Amino acid sequence: MRELIIGGARSGKSALAERRASEGGRQVVYLATAQALDGEMARRIAHHRQRRSADWGLVEEPIDLAGALRRHAAPGVCLLVDCLTLWLSNLLFAGAAARQVEAGASVDCPLLAGATAALIETLPQLPGQIILVSNEVGWGGVPMAALARLFADEQGRLNQRVAAVCDRVTLVVAGLPLTLR
Amino acid sequence: MRELIIGGARSGKSALAERRASEGGRQVVYLATAQALDGEMARRIAHHRQRRSADWGLVEEPIDLAGALRRHAAPGVCLLVDCLTLWLSNLLFAGAAARQVEAGASVDCPLLAGATAALIETLPQLPGQIILVSNEVGWGGVPMAALARLFADEQGRLNQRVAAVCDRVTLVVAGLPLTLR
Amino acid sequence: MRELIIGGARSGKSALAERRASEGGRQVVYLATAQALDGEMARRIAHHRQRRSADWGLVEEPIDLAGALRRHAAPGVCLLVDCLTLWLSNLLFAGAAARQVEAGASVDCPLLAGATAALIETLPQLPGQIILVSNEVGWGGVPMAALARLFADEQGRLNQRVAAVCDRVTLVVAGLPLTLR
Numbered sequence: 001m002r003e004l005i006i007g008g009a010r011s012g013k014s015a016l017a018e019r020r021a022s023e024g025g026r027q028v029v030y031l032a033t034a035q036a037l038d039g040e041m042a043r044r045i046a047h048h049r050q051r052r053s054a055d056w057g058l059v060e061e062p063i064d065l066a067g068a069l070r071r072h073a074a075p076g077v078c079l080l081v082d083c084l085t086l087w088l089s090n091l092l093f094a095g096a097a098a099r100q101v102e103a104g105a106s107v108d109c110p111l112l113a114g115a116t117a118a119l120i121e122t123l124p125q126l127p128g129q130i131i132l133v134s135n136e137v138g139w140g141g142v143p144m145a146a147l148a149r150l151f152a153d154e155q156g157r158l159n160q161r162v163a164a165v166c167d168r169v170t171l172v173v174a175g176l177p178l179t180l181r
Numbered sequence: 182m183r184e185l186i187i188g189g190a191r192s193g194k195s196a197l198a199e200r201r202a203s204e205g206g207r208q209v210v211y212l213a214t215a216q217a218l219d220g221e222m223a224r225r226i227a228h229h230r231q232r233r234s235a236d237w238g239l240v241e242e243p244i245d246l247a248g249a250l251r252r253h254a255a256p257g258v259c260l261l262v263d264c265l266t267l268w269l270s271n272l273l274f275a276g277a278a279a280r281q282v283e284a285g286a287s288v289d290c291p292l293l294a295g296a297t298a299a300l301i302e303t304l305p306q307l308p309g310q311i312i313l314v315s316n317e318v319g320w321g322g323v324p325m326a327a328l329a330r331l332f333a334d335e336q337g338r339l340n341q342r343v344a345a346v347c348d349r350v351t352l353v354v355a356g357l358p359l360t361l362r
Numbered sequence: 363m364r365e366l367i368i369g370g371a372r373s374g375k376s377a378l379a380e381r382r383a384s385e386g387g388r389q390v391v392y393l394a395t396a397q398a399l400d401g402e403m404a405r406r407i408a409h410h411r412q413r414r415s416a417d418w419g420l421v422e423e424p425i426d427l428a429g430a431l432r433r434h435a436a437p438g439v440c441l442l443v444d445c446l447t448l449w450l451s452n453l454l455f456a457g458a459a460a461r462q463v464e465a466g467a468s469v470d471c472p473l474l475a476g477a478t479a480a481l482i483e484t485l486p487q488l489p490g491q492i493i494l495v496s497n498e499v500g501w502g503g504v505p506m507a508a509l510a511r512l513f514a515d516e517q518g519r520l521n522q523r524v525a526a527v528c529d530r531v532t533l534v535v536a537g538l539p540l541t542l543r
Contacts, residue, residue, distance in 0.1 A: 004536070006535070006536060008317060008318075008319035008320035008333075008337065008501065009319030009320075009323070009333045009334065009337050010319055010333065010334050010336070010337020010338050010341070011319065011337055011341070012337075012341050135322075136320050136370060136535070136536075137320070137321065137322035137323075137370075138320075138321075138322070138370035138371030138372055138373065139189065139320035139321055139370035139371075139498050139499070139500075139501035139502060140320060140321015140322060140499065140500075140501055140502015140503065140505075141321065141497075141499035141500070141502060141505065141510060141513065141514055141517075142371070142499075143321075143322065144507075145325075148322060148325075151322065152322055152370075152371045152372065153371065153372050154372075155322075155372070156370065156371050156372020156373055156374075157372050159536040159537075160372070160373070160374050160536050160537035162536075163536035163537050163538060164537060169536060169538055171535055171540075173187070173317070173352055173361055174185070174187060174317075174340040174341050174343075174344035174350060174361065175340075175341035175344055175345060176344060176350055176361040176362055178352075178359075178361060178540075180535055180536065180538040180540060181538055189498060189499075189500035189501035189514075189518065190500030190501075190504070190514045190515065190518050191500055191514065191515050191517070191518020191519050191522070192500065192518055192522070193518075193522050316503075317501050318501070318502065318503035318504075319501075319502075319503070320370065320501035320502055321501060321502015321503060322502065324502075324503065326506075329503060329506075332503065333503055336503075354368070354498070354533055354542055355366070355368055355498075355521040355522050355524075355525035355531060355542065356521075356522035356525055356526060357525060357531055357542040357543055359533075359540075359542060
């Protein structure tokens, strides 16, 4: 059972994912992709941490998501990945893509391409329950900055590809779920 | 009967709200939160005004929304609040929050926190029909400006909290309603 | 049979439109509104071209969309217009509107008004199948730039008006269709 939960900023998607994880009856392992690189990010991470149940496991993996999923997935486990958007951001900034785009060059991001391909290949093979949280970011018009356009394109493509290998896809709006599949 | 109508810019949410208000059979009172601070805002207000029925009442309240709702709600009245997004903007700029964020400080907005708590507490107690219009603003990626990030966060939280105390929640896309609850 | 397919950037709306066109059993004519004004646009156009069937017709028309639709619509033809967002952008930049707004003046765009009115009048009269692709751009908050605000307003209005004369309206999210009408 694989589920993708998507929505805009503060749409309630993480809270829905956590509710679904709690209700699934499995041991929940929270797979965090966030890196506390500044004070604002640290506050957002702390906000999420406060809300989580104390008996949940925690794995932190900013880059090798497919590897972390393979290592921790098990029949009795629910892996909650929060979120694919920060993971995408980590991949773009860890590799050369962000710097290339800012310098006006065309984009080539083998790290991103490889990590995404590994995720899409890995997901259907995993035992247990997998819940993935991701942002919708392409509904605000074409951004002025080339890097923001690249990010919106990659996020849109990633959401499409992950949705295609999930059993259930849910859009969250104002805290309310809308089933897309 | 409380309804939240949400959507993007020019999605047709105000027109839907006005239609629902007209069809409800009650005396309609339009509760405007807009302030005509510049020419563009004045044009937008005039555009809304032209469309409204001449026999509707009008109340203007940029800040104390809970107070205005309590004063004007009645069994035979439909209060149409347009919109929560401008109200949120008024609260952020009337208080110190916007200036704090622009100066790089962390955010503390007692005016916003108090006004929001009052609204959420007041809504379930009101007689008659209440229709609230609000924008979805968090679907365009993470804004570059700290103030825009704060606004998207607060708007998302507000929409979730108001939706939680409404009987009906409708998302409007290209003028077409999609029932979320 | 007229269908409007809308969604955010990289939501899969063009792919869905192409699938629907292929399945319709008619001769497909792709009506492209894009102009390859820079390298990034040229790459996006090439990406779309690769995916299309070789036996589809191609018409390129950046401005006079109603005229092109009238000339090419026929009972045995499916016209696939991709997309209304680039067309709107062409109209705003070909006329004086974009320059007026950037100079701080109020907006008056007779080219846009005339072309939009012609489209809305023409659509219900066309034989055969028409599929129109358009972007949702107003879900990311109020843009800082006046031109971006104008664009979001005009795009929102256009989507509402086109939706009102279509038999079917589909929102695409993460590659998955959501029927609005």
